[in-house]
Each structure stands twice: as C-alpha cells, then as structure tokens.
Amino acid sequence: MSNEIEVPGGSVREKLTPEEISERTRAAVGYNYEYKDKYLVGREKIREFARAIQATDPIYYDVEAAHAAGYADLVAPPIFFSLIGIIAHRPLFEEAVVGYGAGQIMQSEQRVQFHQPIVAGQTLTCHVYFDNFRQAAGVDMIVTRNEIHDQNGNHLVSAWTTLVGRTSGEEINPDFYSTVEKVTMYGTT
Numbered sequence: 001m002s003n004e005i006e007v008p009g010g011s012v013r014e015k016l017t018p019e020e021i022s023e024r025t026r027a028a029v030g031y032n033y034e035y036k037d038k039y040l041v042g043r044e045k046i047r048e049f050a051r052a053i054q055a056t057d058p059i060y061y062d063v064e065a066a067h068a069a070g071y072a073d074l075v076a077p078p079i080f081f082s083l084i085g086i087i088a089h090r091p092l093f094e095e096a097v098v099g100y101g102a103g104q105i106m107q108s109e110q111r112v113q114f115h116q117p118i119v120a121g122q123t124l125t126c127h128v129y130f131d132n133f134r135q136a137a138g139v140d141m142i143v144t145r146n147e148i149h150d151q152n153g154n155h156l157v158s159a160w161t162t163l164v165g166r167t168s169g170e171e172i173n174p175d176f177y178s179t180v181e182k183v184t185m186y187g188t189t
Contacts (some may be wrong), residue, residue: 029131035084039126045061057075081156085159107164108162110162128146131160139164140164
C-alpha cells in the first residue's frame with residue numbers, strides 16, 4: 001500500500017457494514033493518484049503477452065517487422081495496457097474503495113481510447129481516477145479511469161472501467177462462479 005496518498009475516509013481498521021462500504025465508496029469519487037512505480041515495457045514481456053492472447057502480427061515478435069511498419073521497437077498488443085492498469089488499481093481498492101471482497105466485484109464494461117501504441121523500451125506511468133459511483137438494482141457501480149503516458153509525457157491510453165460490486169453480506173451461490181467462468185473465459189488446451 002502507498003503511504004504517499006491521502007485516502008478519503010481515512011484508514012479502515014474494522015469491518016464495515018454494507019451501508020458504510022457504499023457511503024465510503026461514494027465519498028471517494030474524485031480520488032486520484034499517479035501510481036508510484038513505473039512500468040518498463042520489455043520485448044520479452046510483449047512477446048509473452050502476445051503469445052498468451054494468441055496475437056499473431058509479426059510486429060509483436062520481430063523487431064525488423066516492427067521497424068518495417070514504422071515503429072521504433074516491438075509493438076505491444078493493444079490490450080497490453082491492462083497489465084499496468086491492474087497493478088495501478090491496487091492502491092485504490094486497498095486504501096480508498098474498501099470492503100469489496102473477492103467474488104464481490106466484477107468488471108462489467110470497459111471503454112478504451114488509444115492515442116499512440118505502446119512499444120518496447122518505454123517507461124509507463126499510470127494516473128488512476130475514481131470517476132463515478134452509483135447504486136442500481138442492489139449493486140454498487142464504480143467507474144475508474146486510467147491515463148497512461150510514456151517517459152516523455154506522450155499520452156498513450158485512456159481507459160474507463162465499470163465495476164459492479166456487492167456490499168451485501170449474502171453468500172453467493174458457488175455455482176455462480178463456475179457459470180461466470182464458462183461464459184467469460186475461453187481458450188484452447
């Protein structure tokens with residue numbers, strides 16, 4: 001956890017009620033910070049990521065192909081930005097928006113605007129914004145925004161993520177998780 005940022009509502013030392021979780025989350029709208037660590041984009045990480053998502057464009061693997069396409073180095077697949085986004089969100093959910101345990105929050109929507117591609121050799125910074133909170137149909141809806149820049153201040157990516165959180169103490173049917181996994185996860189073995 002970062003000790004460098006002011007946390008709305010202060011630190012939490014005891015279990016919060018569902019109402020307290022929602023009110024604390026509502027009060028955190030406007031909270032923002034620049035993630036304290038930088039992310040150095042490496043060639044092997046790009047190649048590994050491209051293999052994992054089964055992306056086949058040679059600009060993800062071959063430096064000469066990337067040069068021929070006009071890039072300074074290997075190009076990261078567009079969704080690569082999510083690596084730094086996930087890391088940069090940790091302080092938000094560890095310090096400001098607390099009370100949503102594992103299985104109580106799920107991504108429901110994502111919108112991304114790509115300004116420039118991410119390429120190997122860049123050092124990325126991520127500024128995280130907590131943009132919106134509302135309640136609907138018994139769930140909390142949280143909207144975050146990530147603004148990612150390189151070491152020269154070039155704006156690379158803007159990403160908005162909507163998360164749906166449950167603050168009720170009700171147990172979730174275990175079959176729910178296997179159903180969601182079958183719907184949202186796919187791949188080959």
